[in-house]
Amino acid sequence: MWELIQANRRKSLLLFILMGIALLLIGSFAGAALFGGENGAMLGLFLATILWFILTLISYFSGSSIILSISNAKEVTKDVHPQLFNIVEEMTIAAGLSKMPKIYIINEAAPNAFATGRNPDNSAVAVTAGLLARLNRDELQGVIAHEMAHVVNRDVLFMTFAGVMLGSIVIISEVFIRGMWFGGGSSSRYKSKSSDGGQGQMIVMIVAIVFAILAPILAQLLYFAISRKREYLADASGVRFTRYPEGLASALEKISSNTVELKSANKVTAGMYIANPLKKKGHKLSDLTSTHPPISERIRILRSMSKGASYLDYQQAFAAVKGKKESIIPTSELKEEKITLRSTTDQPAQEVSKKKTQRDLGDLMMKVNNYLFLTCVCGLKMKIPPDYKKSKVNCPRCGRSHDVPLEELAALSGMIASTNK
């Protein structure tokens, strides 16, 4: 496992250097074009580095809390969803992590999940309520294993840094191009006054514009390429943890058949999810401009792993499905390992009606939002909102009167107040 992290680091370094060069180039060109001359280039370089440095510091220390809060994720305790907690515990053992990640639920019906955190001790796993309502135990285990693999392989840290670099490049080129629109007139006036290098300044300007348009695209392609590879790797590690490729395969199938849109995801966070939440756009160019490999392909690879769950087995399945010899897993990890596949733990699947799934989903969302549940003698479950004030509530079906445990409710709403701060 350690060598895997090492290999990841080497590759990451190469990508960083490439992106860093792009960042510095665009900084200096934009500076030269906006402020003029060599001094301008130096100033641009300086500003670009400062911007990148500040963004990196912020993302290192509070990146995961920012991402969790813009994704509307709420930290939950075990009683909200015991099964999810158990599965995360199981995968913590299987992955050999010393500390269990924190668990978050996103109150949305679209099934998806992501992991975040700069190292395994500060990690968190977030899943949507829709995912919990739709997947069975084995499938959920597959998804959590994939997310834990991201944590173990240090993908999260790397993707955060790469994302920040990409973000800096995008910001600089955007500021520059807008600056050209609005301040273009004034800067040309400066130029005409000190017009000993007018021709040279023109060329710098054109190069800068071309670069400002190209750099974000190039950086994005680099970012996407690495991101895709990491998805395959996380699939492979995840299967190694669970020893049950079918779990992840059928989870991915369910996730990809979903038509509900994930509202809280955006361009920046899209790369972190287990399946691309913004799949509607850019369907045609998906191979180059997608953060994720095509889901159908990931499923086919997982389903053709019939011999075992080692990295070698995944690599062989990958080669068989893709028909080319691209190495997904560093060769140092590709040793003969006997990891037997296990069979399903679930009892024969019962047909769960769509209605029940909907109801479970609603219940879960209310639980996450600190609703209190009261079960009436007639069997009806009443959900009391956290801001309910009266001390009695009547059952809407049989009319029996119930006492509302106000202290409990107050404690719950106190929790909301503290989390909303």
Added chain:
Amino acid sequence: MTFFLIFIVIIVVIGFYVVSLYNGLVKLRNQVKNAWSQIDVQLKRRHDLIPNLIETVKGYMKHEKETLENITEARSRAMGADSVADKAKAESELNGAMSKFFVVVENYPDLKANQNFLSLQEELTSTENKISFSRQNYNDQVLFYNNKIQMFPSNIVAGMFGFKEEVFFEIEEPKEREVPKVQF
């Protein structure tokens, strides 16, 4: 004189080497112990859950006295087992009794709707998974440690200080081993 000095140096170097081999073996043995204690925690957890389960299902399964008694017996035998090998054997039996029980449960739809039962079942499934994942870790550690004990030169040090090979924790998992029967 120089000959004597060289001799001393060689002795010291060998001494350091032996110490480092010894320390390495101690470290490995502790890792094996640590991995074992992780399994033990989960085994105890399972033993604690079973009485609750029996208590919950008793009312529903009046005609399955034998199945329930089998579980209770297997549990107390598993709790009494001392060595790793004995525990593995007893836990395999307990596994067998439990899987028989969960097959029988399929005939009791009322029970499968009982919230208490469902949450116990989830806890048991999870505990069983945790046992199997920590078992894998334990067996990896044991393999590594046993290899060190058998291989030259650490086998000499191991022999001198009485490091003994550890036993693998193998549980029969009926579902895994069963070969599907084909009939023509």
